[in-house]
Amino acid sequence: MRQSLMVALANAEYDELAYVESVTKDLSDEKLQFFLSIYISRRKKSDTILIGCILGFIAAGGIQRFMLGQIGMGILYLFTGGLCLIGTIVDLVNHKKLTFEYNQNIASETMGMVLAA
Amino acid sequence: MAKMRPIIFTIFNYGKQKWEAFIWLAALVALFFMNPQHNSFSFCVFKWVGFSKCPGCGLGHAIHFALHGQLTISFREHFMGIPAVIILVYRIFIILRSPKLK
Numbered sequence: 001m002r003q004s005l006m007v008a009l010a011n012a013e014y015d016e017l018a019y020v021e022s023v024t025k026d027l028s029d030e031k032l033q034f035f036l037s038i039y040i041s042r043r044k045k046s047d048t049i050l051i052g053c054i055l056g057f058i059a060a061g062g063i064q065r066f067m068l069g070q071i072g073m074g075i076l077y078l079f080t081g082g083l084c085l086i087g088t089i090v091d092l093v094n095h096k097k098l099t100f101e102y103n104q105n106i107a108s109e110t111m112g113m114v115l116a117a
Numbered sequence: 118m119a120k121m122r123p124i125i126f127t128i129f130n131y132g133k134q135k136w137e138a139f140i141w142l143a144a145l146v147a148l149f150f151m152n153p154q155h156n157s158f159s160f161c162v163f164k165w166v167g168f169s170k171c172p173g174c175g176l177g178h179a180i181h182f183a184l185h186g187q188l189t190i191s192f193r194e195h196f197m198g199i200p201a202v203i204i205l206v207y208r209i210f211i212i213l214r215s216p217k218l219k
Contacts, residue, residue: 070208072204072207072208073204073208075200075204076197076200076201076204076205079172079196079197080172080173080176080195080197080201081163081171081172081173082173083173083176084159084160084161084162084163084164084171084173084174084176085161085162085163085171085173086160086161086162089162090140094136094137097136098137
């Protein structure tokens, strides 16, 4: 695995690292740096989503869904107390997977941008 | 049994990838069959801890009636019943449609 990748995504989980590596394996080092500078800004950290889930217990539900761009689900959670807290609990347990799925989409989008540039 | 193993493995992995879709699918199927007149068990965590009302009260009933086409009763139980069905079906569709990412 390229060092620049490991350094840039030092705080990422292994799943995310492996995925980004597989997506960017054919990029030149220069293009990889370009990719990383965009990806770093656009990716979400699982800690942020975790806080969104916890806010569902003390404030309004669905904040984590809004953070992940899922507006419909966010509205549903907001008006139903996080699906009677059950949705919030499910999201809390699975927050890392939710973040990972979001980041996977971001990685694909960023690759599209890099290849088009 | 050994021949079945790769098939079971791929099905299991597919489920792991798209787990969230199956949760919502299971919830919709369960709510379709749970008749409000026959049982009054509540999944509401707020109710388990002692609150008598919560913003999601009646959502289960509302989804049940919406899935059976009785939209007026559904709306009376909870105004988000019909939107919930639409939003959840859309979410399931989005998850299942997206290409295998791993």
